[in-house]
Amino acid sequence: MPALALAILRELAQPGLQDGLALPALSKRLGLGASAVLRQLSALGDAPLGGGQRGPGWVHVWQDQGRWRVALTAEGRAWCAQALPPCPPTA
Template sequence: MHDDAPLSTRILQELATAPEGGGMSLPRLGKRLGLGASVLMRELTLMGDATIGGVRGPGWARVVQLDERWVAYITPVGREQLSADPR
């Protein structure tokens, strides 16, 4: 992983290491990236497909709550973005 890569790329790189169809808990993702949960949630919100300020997000990742845990997943569109990113 390249530390000079945009945060979204670094998140996608980490999420891509999860088994196919598997996600990564926010605490684990935060530990691997050295970031807090609030920073991750802000970035993951922008990376999702929600409409914010009238602009729909790219849909690279999704976050779901499973019981008490928040889990992030890379989407097929996110995998495409990651493979297209030269970093």
């Protein structure tokens, strides 16, 4: 799995983010542009990319009052709980 995908999953698995995070805030936490983060989010979601296979469906991206938001799905939360080692919250 790409390092960026793991970093995104770790950020979204932080306590208190069950309702998601604004895409610009996630991008800032990762130190990357929103377009790079959005590309990786697309691969972690469940939409088929370019007519290909669907991703694992671990993230959900939606628009809320004109702002893009992202959150883990139930499947993503379960995967993170099993696969990601506990790490301290990021600032």
